[in-house]
Amino acid sequence: MKWLALMLFVWAVQAQAGWQFGAPVDVLEGKPGVFPHLDAANRQGLAWSDAWVALAWEDNRSGTSQCYARFKASAKSSFGQEVRLSAKPCIEPVIVGLGEGRFAAGWEEDGAVWVAAVQPGKAGAPRKLSQAEAGQISLAYDPRGGLYAAWVEHSGDHLQLHIGKLEVAGDAIRLARSAPVETQAPTEDQAYPALVVNADGSVVVVWEDRRFKHTVMLVAHSRDGEHFSAPYRLIDVHRSLITGPAAKLGAGMGAMRPTVSRCGPVSMADPGDAAGPGPCVVTIWLDKRDFLSGYDVYAAFSANGGRAFGRNFKVQDSFGDSIAQWHAAVAANRQGRVVAVWDDDRDGSSDIWLANWTGKSYSDNVAVPGASGSGAQTDPMVFLDDGGRLHLIWLDQVDPDAPARIRYLSAVWRD
């Protein structure tokens, strides 16, 4: 019987492997008439920088939408005093860690995109990046590759994707150079870019694009951060695969809101699932290829820094297949762990769900304790720090008439 007891013990230990979630804390209390938003390109409102956690959000407490940041020392349970980023109406702020407790924030303010160096308690002078009406900024940083911004700017009747190289000196950020990813004028909108800078200085950007008269994910890669490849499709099901008479008919599926992260080294049971070798990049997005159940969460990996992505993986499990998923985000760290989060209401009300990459597929989905159950938990943003800790923020409403609050929790992985 001892062997049976041993097997049961091993099974029990294995069954308990997973994220051990801490207790949620309020980052921003709910107030009637105040609407906080966790919404940005790359869902990039949460960042980490050497023992500091930072988040950026927007709310309308002052009578207009303004952007704020708040910081927390990793060892502490609560967030400190906030820093206001904007002076005029502001939306969709993002934040990225620069190391040593410093961060860079970006946001849309008064029809332009801005960046500033920020750190606990203070913000540097804002720097305007755009030349025309612009928005949807995202940022990416690597200690060797540097700091980059991606945003969309009006060109004629449409939005065009721009990439800018930034330089940080103390509290100041300077725009070293910027240019559209494609030289020709856009024929339809390009939107919501998500950006990664690799340690070798290469840059990859994923975005929504409507040039094919439906929304697809496109990717462009640059070895030097300045000259980009011709865009290629991320999605492995598209009209070019439809043959016969049907090829002349029908429109494409919908896909939107890509998020992207560096990763690795990631376990990959089939190396062909991510072209390589090279820096690991993972992206997830909302995808309506199974249009009857709304958006699903799909993912793809690149093992060559974004020059090519492998096949698409469905992220949510079969219990979520008949339910629409929203607000998907990805996080990964240097240890090779990859997680995806989103919200869906398969259990009757909106909860935050999480799936881990297992090496072959995404795991069974987990409703995050503290971010699920009664009420509505929506709009998650997630970050994995290099120490292996998971950081999560989301919007929480106790009931449909209650004001929304921003909540945070962290988790550690237990094998």
Place this chain on the structure above:
Amino acid sequence: MKRALALLIILFPLLAWGDPPQDYPFVSYDQGLKTAQASGKPIFLYFGRLGCAWCAHTNKETFSNPALRKLYIDHYVLVYVDAESYKRVTLPSGERISETELGARFKAFATPLFVYLTPQGKEIFKAPGFKTVQDFLDFDRYVTGGNYKTQTLPDFLGTLPSKP
């Protein structure tokens, strides 16, 4: 069933890419709410998206009907929302969201989705997917006749004489 419908979606010829039907005075969601409150008309809210084949099919086969067009222009404030759009709308509460977020809140997970709202913006019912002219005529009777106040839509439709 899903596969059959997925096959059907690529077999329908398309004249458009899922934009709102032509020659209908569709307005934005926030503009529509204001107009409805001022006019007292209910709202007909159409969620579509770029590339939505069933939207294009509905536009071609159903909304091209002149009598239906006149009826819906007369009876409703017509609102079109692109469920993938970053365009911003301001809700009566003062909250500013994107059209995509509005779609999430209405659970517009498959398009087209047609939502009937009171002039105050309260949802009456949703009708997902392709609908015929007769469907929309029946829905109109349910809404403008005030039947929704006392009957569910299935109960109301059950009282209608069966079509030949």
